[in-house]
Amino acid sequence: xxxxxxxxxxxxxxxxxxxxxxxxxxxxxxxVRRSGHVAIFGGWKNKKHRRYWALEESSWGKPAHRRVKxxxxxxSALRFKGIKEPVKRRVRKPxxxxxxxxxxxxxxxxxxxxxTSSIESSxxxxxxxx
Numbered sequence: 001x002x003x004x005x006x007x008x009x010x011x012x013x014x015x016x017x018x019x020x021x022x023x024x025x026x027x028x029x030x031x032v033r034r035s036g037h038v039a040i041f042g043g044w045k046n047k048k049h050r051r052y053w054a055l056e057e058s059s060w061g062k063p064a065h066r067r068v069k070x071x072x073x074x075x076s077a078l079r080f081k082g083i084k085e086p087v088k089r090r091v092r093k094p095x096x097x098x099x100x101x102x103x104x105x106x107x108x109x110x111x112x113x114x115x116t117s118s119i120e121s122s123x124x125x126x127x128x129x130x
Contacts, residue, residue, distance in 0.1 A: 002029070002040050002055070003080045011038050018078035023049065023071065031078040032069070041077070042066060 001008075005017060011033055018031060026032075030041045032054060042053035045068050054069040 003031075003082075009038075011036055014038055014078065018080055021077045021079045023077050025079075026052075026077050027079075029080075029083075031080075032071075032075055033078055034072070034075045038078075039069070040064075 003017070009017060014031065014033060021030065026041050028041060028043050032039050032041050032052070037056070039054035039056035042055045045051035045053055051068055051070050054067050055064045056067065057064050
């Protein structure tokens with residue numbers, strides 16, 4: 001009923017409308033199935049993920065009850081086949097360009113006899129003496 005299916009399914013036929021998932025992937029609205037019973041998973045009760053809130057009916061036509069349950073052997077986690085998982089998009093980290101390295105240039109002594117008009121500075125900040 002919670003999955004709004006057109007007819008009622010039993011614990012053995014609900015598998016045709018669902019797929020098995022791992023316990024770690026359980027989300028509220030998924031189902032927990034054991035032989036003879038199916039309950040809606042309502043969330044985790046404890047941090048160890050061994051106890052959970054189950055939404056279940058105790059008898060036909062009565063409102064659902066919220067109860068704490070413990071996972072046991074033979075239980076399986078199911079997700080309705082009609083649910084589409086959101087696509088996880090990879091977030092690209094911006095590429096950081098390295099900061100330019102600034103190296104101070106120490107002026108070289110000008111040899112005697114060289115005219116200062118013939119001294120040029122290069123793009124690298126080095127002095128070029130022809």
